[in-house]
Structure formats: C-alpha cells, structure tokens
Amino acid sequence: MRITQGTFSHLPDLTDDEITAQIGYCLDNGWPLSVEFTDDPHPRNTYWEMWGLPMFDLADPAGVMLEVDACRTTHPDCYVKLNAYDARLGRQTTALSFIVQRPEPEPGFRLDRHEGADRRITYTTTSYATGRPQGERYLA
Amino acid sequence: MCAVRMNGLGDRSAVRRGFAMPGSAVAPAPEVAPVDDGGAAPSLAPDAVVDLAAERSATGVDELLAVLDAELVGLAPVKARIAEIAALLLVDRTRARFGISTAPPNLHMCFTGGPGTGKTTVALRMAGLLHRLGYLRRGHLVTVTRDDLVGQYVGHTAPKTRDVLKRAMGGVLFIDEAYYLHKAENERDYGSESIEILLQVMENHRDDVVVILAGYAAEMDVFFRSNPGMSSRIAHHITFPAYTADELEQIADRMADQLGYVFAPDTRPVLRDYLERRMARPRFANARSVRNAVERARLRQARRLVDGPDPRVDRDALTTIEPADLLASRVFDPEPDGTEPGERGTAEGCGSGTMPE
Ligand SMILES: Nc1ncnc2c1ncn2[C@@H]1O[C@H](COP(=O)(O)OP(=O)(O)OP(=O)(O)O)[C@@H](O)[C@H]1O
Numbered sequence: 235m236r237i238t239q240g241t242f243s244h245l246p247d248l249t250d251d252e253i254t255a256q257i258g259y260c261l262d263n264g265w266p267l268s269v270e271f272t273d274d275p276h277p278r279n280t281y282w283e284m285w286g287l288p289m290f291d292l293a294d295p296a297g298v299m300l301e302v303d304a305c306r307t308t309h310p311d312c313y314v315k316l317n318a319y320d321a322r323l324g325r326q327t328t329a330l331s332f333i334v335q336r337p338e339p340e341p342g343f344r345l346d347r348h349e350g351a352d353r354r355i356t357y358t359t360t361s362y363a364t365g366r367p368q369g370e371r372y373l374a
Numbered sequence: 375m376c377a378v379r380m381n382g383l384g385d386r387s388a389v390r391r392g393f394a395m396p397g398s399a400v401a402p403a404p405e406v407a408p409v410d411d412g413g414a415a416p417s418l419a420p421d422a423v424v425d426l427a428a429e430r431s432a433t434g435v436d437e438l439l440a441v442l443d444a445e446l447v448g449l450a451p452v453k454a455r456i457a458e459i460a461a462l463l464l465v466d467r468t469r470a471r472f473g474i475s476t477a478p479p480n481l482h483m484c485f486t487g488g489p490g491t492g493k494t495t496v497a498l499r500m501a502g503l504l505h506r507l508g509y510l511r512r513g514h515l516v517t518v519t520r521d522d523l524v525g526q527y528v529g530h531t532a533p534k535t536r537d538v539l540k541r542a543m544g545g546v547l548f549i550d551e552a553y554y555l556h557k558a559e560n561e562r563d564y565g566s567e568s569i570e571i572l573l574q575v576m577e578n579h580r581d582d583v584v585v586i587l588a589g590y591a592a593e594m595d596v597f598f599r600s601n602p603g604m605s606s607r608i609a610h611h612i613t614f615p616a617y618t619a620d621e622l623e624q625i626a627d628r629m630a631d632q633l634g635y636v637f638a639p640d641t642r643p644v645l646r647d648y649l650e651r652r653m654a655r656p657r658f659a660n661a662r663s664v665r666n667a668v669e670r671a672r673l674r675q676a677r678r679l680v681d682g683p684d685p686r687v688d689r690d691a692l693t694t695i696e697p698a699d700l701l702a703s704r705v706f707d708p709e710p711d712g713t714e715p716g717e718r719g720t721a722e723g724c725g726s727g728t729m730p731e
C-alpha cells in the first residue's frame with residue numbers, strides 16, 4: 235500500500251530533476267531544508283530520524299541533493315523526506331514536506347478493532363513492516 | 375552521524391541509477407542542454423551557421439571583460455586566461471546547439487603570486503563572470519580559509535568541509551591561503567581529510583561548484599607537491615605577476631580617484647619616486663602597499679589641512695594630495711630600517727603592508 239504523506243504523495247514519485255526544482259523553490263523563498271528518514275511510516279510517527287541538521291545558508295539545490303543522495307545511499311530501505319522551514323514567523327514552521335524515497339514493497343497497515351465496555355469499538359492501525367525489528371523492515 | 379554522512383560523496387549519477395523509481399525517467403546529466411537558457415535555444419541543423427559575434431554580445435561578456443579591464447590595472451596573463459575561458463564557454467554552448475556532446479569543462483583554478491597582486495580581487499570577480507557566462511547557476515562566492523574547513527577533533531572535519539561545500543554549490547568556493555590546509559610537519563593533521571573531500575567534490579560536482587585556491591607561489595608549490603591529486607584536478611594554474619612601477623602608479627591613480635582625491639602635478643614625480651623606493655623595500659606588497667600609501671597620504675593631507683596656518687579650504691584643497699603628504703613617509707629616510715614605512719605624525723595602525731588581508 236502506497237503511503238501518502240506530505241505534499242505530492244498522490245502524484246507519481248518525483249524525479250531527481252523535479253525534486254531539484256522543488257528545492258530551488260524552497261531556497262528562493264529563503265526556507266532552509268532538512269532531510270529525515272524512517273522505517274516506521276505510521277502516520278502518527280512525527281519523529282523521523284534527522285539526517286544531519288537543517289541546512290542553512292545554501293544558495294543552490296545541489297547542496298541539498300548531496301545530502302538527499304547521501305541519505306538514500308546509506309538508507310536504501312527507508313522512507314526519506316525533505317522538510318522546508320519558513321522561519322519568518324519566528325518559530326519553526328514547516329512550509330513544505332515531501333517524500334523523496336520510499337522502500338519497495340510497501341506492505342501497508344493492518345486495522346485492529348478493540349471491543350471495550352458496551353461493545354464500544356476503538357480502532358488502531360499497525361504497520362505490517364514494524365512487525366519486524368528496526369533495520370529489517372523493508373528488506374525485500 | 376558524521377561518520378555516516380561521509381558515505382554520500384560518491385558519484386551522484388550512480389546513486390540516481392541505483393534508486394530510480396519505477397516509471398520515473400531519470401534523465402542522465404543534461405550534457406547537451408544549452409547552458410543557461412533553460413533549453414530554449416533551438417537545436418541547429420548540421421548545416422546551420424552561427425554568428426559567434428552575435429552570440430557573444432547576447433551574453434554580455436564583453437561588458438564584463440571591459441569592466442574587468444578598466445578596473446584592474448595590468449594582469450595581462452590573468453585577463454588573457456579569463457578571455458579564453460569566456461571563449462571556451464561560448465563555443466561549448468554553440469557546440470551543444472549542434473548536438474555535439476560536451477562535458478562541462480574543468481574550471482577549478484589556482485591563483486599564485488606575490489602579496490597584493492590581486493588574487494583575492496580577481497577571485498571575487500570570477501564568480502560573477504562565470505555566472506554571466508552561464509557556467510554557474512547562482513554565481514555567489516564563498517570565501518573560506520583553513521579554519522572554516524578543518525575541525526579540531528576526530529569527526530569534526532568532514533561535516534565542516536561538507537557544509538562549506540554545500541553552501542558554495544552553484545557558485546565559487548574560494549580558499550584563500552590554501553597551503554595552510556596541509557601541515558606537512560603534522561601527519562595526524564585533519565587538513566588532509568578536508569583535502570580528500572574537496573578532491574571528491576571537485577571531481578564529481580564539477581558543474582555544481584568551481585574551486586579557486588589562492589596562495590603564494592613557493593608555499594603552493596610545496597602544497598601541490600604533497601597533494602598531487604589536487605594539482606591535477608586544477609585546470610588553470612594562473613600566475614599573478616608583480617606590478618611594474620608604471621602599473622603601480624596607475625593603481626595609485628585609480629585608488630585615489632575612487633576615494634575622491636587627485637595627485638597634484640608636482641606630486642607625480644614624488645609618487646613615482648615613492649613607489650620605486652617602496653618596491654625595493656622588503657615586504658613590499660604590490661597593490662596593497664599602494665593602497666596603504668594612499669590611505670596614509672590621506673591622513674597626512676587631512677592633518678595638514680586641519681593644523682595648517684590657514685584654516686580656510688576650498689574643494690581643490692580638500693581633494694588634492696600634495697608632495698608633502700608623500701614626502702613625510704619613512705621610505706624617504708636616508709637610512710632604510712628595513713621595516714614597513716610608517717607615517718610620521720599620525721597614529722599607528724592605519725594599515726600594515728604585511729597583514730595577510
Ligand atoms: N590590478 C589592480 N588594479 C587595481 N587595484 C588592484 C589591483 N590588484 C590589486 N588591487 C588592489 O590591491 C589590494 C590587494 O589586492 P588583493 O587582496 O587582491 O591581493 P592578494 O593577491 O589577494 O594578496 P595576498 O596574497 O596578500 O592575499 C586590493 O585592495 C585591490 O583592490
């Protein structure tokens with residue numbers, strides 16, 4: 235099941251040239267970017283691992299792509315995303331966030347129903363991938 | 375994390391191949407695309423004829439070269455090389471329009487020459503020039519020295535160097551006094567780690583960043599001897615010649631002009647004499663010594679006007695440098711003491727010719 239998180243995730247995967255163009259848009263707006271990765275794609279998992287610190291003072295997308303590629307090479311079996319921060323409001327505001335790598339295959343989520351008192355049902359989603367330990371979740 | 379991040383410096387196209395998403399046409403590096411008109415230039419038929427002069431005036435290179443020529447005195451070999459690079463980029467661009475595949479030329483440079491011969495000044499201009507020629511996407515300049523690249527403990531250097539390189543992408547990375555990067559006497563110095571990363575990026579990201587090293591000839595020679603990989607990755611080794619007395623005089627004229635001063639007619643021979651004496655002194659720093667001389671003459675002129683017997687001044691008096699303003703210099707002392715000539719009657723520290731920048 236294809237994960238749809240962040241901007242563009244209903245589109246076909248962006249090519250590197252398209253990613254570069256998006257990064258250029260962010261830099262032109264003065265938004266620093268950061269790279270994050272995870273192998274736990276649960277929608278409520280907001281704490282992806284940081285790939286280094288946010289990159290300030292960059293002028294050109296090539297510098298960001300360098301880190302994107304470095305992260306992809308080191309973590310070929312993880313989701314990788316780019317975040318762009320707009321600091322104009324004086325706080326960390328994510329202006330754009332999109333996935334730049336996804337593992338293959340993506341097994342998707344199981345829906346669990348828990349029946350409680352008065353037959354009340356609570357639902358929870360569990361990623362099939364997280365059934366396996368970290369680092370072994372997307373090894374094809 | 376730092377150790378991990380180093381992995382990413384390999385060839386980017388290899389990464390692209392490895393992680394091409396299904397259905398996403400990963401384009402190879404656009405070698406054939408026209409350099410900066412975003413693919414708008416039409417592909418030409420094999421029998422087409424292109425007017426290079428028209429192409430050339432369209433890029434605005436000539437104005438840039440003219441400005442360079444007007445603002446920088448002398449430096450003939452440097453200007454010649456810049457003109458060659460401009461011609462090459464123009465021809466490359468035209469070749470591409472015929473569909474002749476052209477790998478981006480290697481434009482990494484090394485500027486060697488004595489103190490104050492204009493290395494830093496030319497490097498600053500190079501970024502704008504390469505941007506105008508469509509070689510660099512942004513054309514900004516990031517100036518660094520050893521301290522910005524090399525860390526102080528294990529694992530500190532790689533991220534530092536990478537951060538600098540990322541900031542420089544799309545523009546020029548200027549490494550002033552580059553020979554400090556390598557400390558021959560200390561084999562555990564982190565400088566070599568930085569050099570290694572620089573080498574990789576200079577090779578694999580040639581079209582993303584232009585690296586310019588600068589330093590004194592003797593020191594750079596030693597540096598290249600212990601880092602042959604660096605020497606061979608630099609296509610343009612440009613030597614900045616020392617200025618002649620004539621050139622120094624022109625430089626003095628221009629500097630005075632920029633500050634809004636003129637040399638009085640009877641100051642000319644004194645200026646010439648001053649420059650010739652100054653050139654013979656140890657630690658003569660070419661154009662920088664001239665700049666310092668002009669600054670000091672300015673100080674003395676101000677004092678002469680303020681302390682003079684007649685406190686009334688006109689426009690001419692305020693802008694004219696008289697012989698006395700130069701003659702007070704220590705270079706005119708009968709017995710040279712071998713130090714940077716200071717000024718008399720004004721405070722110390724208005725500029726020493728031996729300061730690195
Ligand atoms: N050809 C020139 N025409 C006019 N001004 C010049 C010229 N060359 C150098 N200058 C002036 O001389 C000063 C010193 O030049 P610059 O800093 O570029 O020298 P440098 O070669 O980098 O010296 P160092 O090796 O000591 O760092 C600057 O103020 C610059 O404006």
Ligand SMILES: [Mg+2]
Nearest residue numbers: 493494550731
């Ligand atoms: Mg310099």
